[in-house]
Amino acid sequence: MITGAIKNKVDKIWTDIWAGGITNPLTVIEQLTYLMFIRSLDEKELENEAFENLTGQPVEKIFPQSEQGQAMRWSRFQERDPREMFDVLSRRVFPAIKQMRGGKLPELDADGNIIEPDDGAFDEKSTDVTAFSRYMEDAMFLIPTPQVLQKIVTGLEDLYEHDLAGLDMQGDLYEYMLSKLSTAGQNGQFRTPKHIREMMVELVPPTPDDKICDPACGTAGFLVSAAESVRRRFESTMTPEQWKHFAGEMFTGFDTDRTMLRISAMNLMLHSITHPEIDYKDSVSKQNNIAGQFDVVLANPPFKGTVDAESIHDNLKAVTNTKKTELLFLALFLRLLKKGGRCACIVPDGVLFGSSKAHQAIRRELVENHQLQAVISMPSGVFKPYAGVSTAVLVFTKTGAGGTENVWFYDMKADGFSLDDKRSETQENDIPDIIERFRHLDKEAGRQRTEQSFLVPKEEIAGNNYDLSINKYKKVEYVPVEYPSTAEIMADLHELELEITEGLAELEEML
Template sequence: MITGEIKNKIDRIWDVFWEGGLSNPLTVVEQLTYLLFIKGLDELQSTKEATASMLDLPVDAPVYSDDQRELRWSAFKELEAQQMFSLFTRVDDSNPGIFQFIKNLHGDNDSAFSRYMTDALFQVQSPKMLQRVVEMLDEIPMQDRDTKGDIYEYLLSKIATSGTLGQFRTPRHIIDLMVDLMRPTPQDTIIDPASGSCGFLVSANNYLRNNHKEIFTDGALNHHFNNEMFYGHDMDSTMLRIGAMNMMLHGVENPNIDRRDSLGEENKDENSYSLILANPPFKGALDFEACSKSLLAMCKTKKTELLFLALMIRSLKLGGRCAVIVPDGVLFGSSKAHKQIREQLVEKQNLEGVISMPSGVFKPYAGVSTAILLFTKTDEGGTDKVWFYDMKNDGFSLDDKRAPIEGSDLPDIIKSFHERNNGQDGQSRTAQSFFVPKEEIIENGYDLSINRYKEIVYEEVQYDEPEIILDRIDSLEKDIVAGVSELREMVKNK
């Protein structure tokens, strides 16, 4: 998380965009993403050149040719405002400007980047504004991948409006929690079917970099990591562009980010992925005609939150794992479709855990109560008992400010989940985490809400006798009367 001087600099850059007439937060993030990406390309080229020089070899897969020197950040940042702006906006197939260059970066390759840059627009209208932003970005040290990622996550946090179908940004610490619970491996094939800015995929990428260094030394694993591991689907072209660049800025060369209606008939994914991480939209309803028939066969409903669960079950390979955020209504809803999807999870899959989250986790975007479902696809059952955890503190206040506070439950959640089979069977239902046997869940109509099973201990409060309380009131009243009289005397003698 960025703080202090760097955060203040990013805020000042944001203000420059607003002063220049770009008031849509998503547009500002998109334009800043282009500039960060251009700066990153120059840094990548410099690294390649340094390596080639050290080994006395030609530059491997250079980003820029020798005659494209003027398009590099280190070159154009020195230009005066109008020259810089003209270079950015020049459209010439034989001699492209900076923005045309990045739009065509992958040429005719069918990469996520080339697909979603096709209709990208450079919306910085003023040469002076462009020069100011370039100068301010140049002052921020971004060579370190973590710093660059933190800056980008901070920019995304400024997208504070939710979409029409209930999409909103998942807090980074909740994303990291879910990734730590799932522990991705170098062999995994990971998807977020409602990927947005690709926060879950970026977090999984960071986890693998920190915990599985073999992805850098093993050629097959490295190829899988850069080309075949990460998948994301979304319907919004702007978010697809931001997501693809977010992945590339975090070191994934060719992520599979596609424009796709995950719930539509066009999506044929079945037994395809070993890990799903997602916070799908859960607001509104879909037209039956637009929805995949195979999903409706599993769960006949218009509710997106239930259909996404059906999609995840269908999309996982046998043995595949899933961590998904759902609204509380999924856990206890009484409709046939609600019960149908919960029965599917309990009876045909291995439902491992339910983490109840406080309603303030998604503020200021929404105050909805949510939970995290953790399950493994088996198609043959396997649920003997379900682990429940009552999250009370996620490390931030539960108001709109979401200020950091002490006492986060997240480290304990991770520890308790991975050690859940080591002596937690007999844990009291009054504890923060406990098991509920499958039979009890069935008896309760497959209800998965923690309040159905958690026991609350009520402390008996001892009150004084009424006569004693009345005597105290009399004494207080006399004190008040005496005080008023004293004040009157003070006023008279003034």
């Protein structure tokens, strides 16, 4: 979470952009994201150079080694005259990032013009072109003047140098900027908090050989968290083949917003995923025929709204005949997964207890035909300030042959942050307990329904129309409270009345 001081600096940059004539908040976010990405490329290059100097092993460079190529680096142009900096960014750097391939910027000629590669020069990295470059084709550099650009660059440099070291910059800064959008939370354009993403990754921990998908990827937060988990646990043991898999086909994301796709591609590239499968696709429509391809699905799909019934894929309607996106996405997750594939996803509470045929059908599918493992109920403040909806995390494995014996329920009461709009850090945090208990479900068998977590047999759930709301099964202990008798209360009232009368008499004497 970013502090008030950082927010003030971001607000100052935002005001400078608005004063320059860019008044659409989403355009502001896009332009800032481009500059953040350009700076991060230089940071990554500095890391490459430091590693090369330390080990003596050559590292593939991002920037061309020519004088013109090195002039495109943030550290080289940020101190230049505003007009020179504006010229470098608008005429060289921005066009160059639109043509990145294989995580490298294209070569420039002596005049600073991009040298077009020979046909077939990037055949080996052709997936890079589709994953990144095609979503930059319609990107535009819209910062209007050298003076406005200088203010933005100076402001961002101050943020990076003094305030944002070690933070999840791409996500946290983007999350705060989205709070300025009037549509935040209505179109699904807000991040799942990083600590919630990391919890969900821990519940279905990916391996270096897995293929991971988020069919409503937004800014690719889940894919980044999954990548960080794999690196943290397997970095020292991964084979060259696994690293090649990690850099590309391991990660797949779909979205219907080209702005989000651009941000996703940039975010993933900064995490060493140079050619992910990031595609423009309406995941629940007939244009998406992908099935049985992924080992892990992690997602927070759109909750609100419905889709055109004619465009919905028939095999999703066969599972749950509805236009509600939250139900259709659950059916989609099952279709996308291989047998044995795992999913952790966020759903609104209505999915857990909704009484319509479509609601009951998808819950029955999970319980009877696959292995539903966990329902983690989260407090309504988790997504504030963007939304106050109550949600839960579902964890299940695709089997196609049942396997649900007991479903584990957990009542999360705290996630390490206050549940108001400020979301300040607190000591109360159930997430470590959730992860620990989920990894040792054999120890949960003896827990009572009055405790924070417990197991419920499949038969009991089936007998309740597959209701998955924790309140359906949780028992509340009522502690008897003894109140004074009526006679005692009346005696106390009379005593008070006498005290008041005596007090009034004393006041009258004083007058």
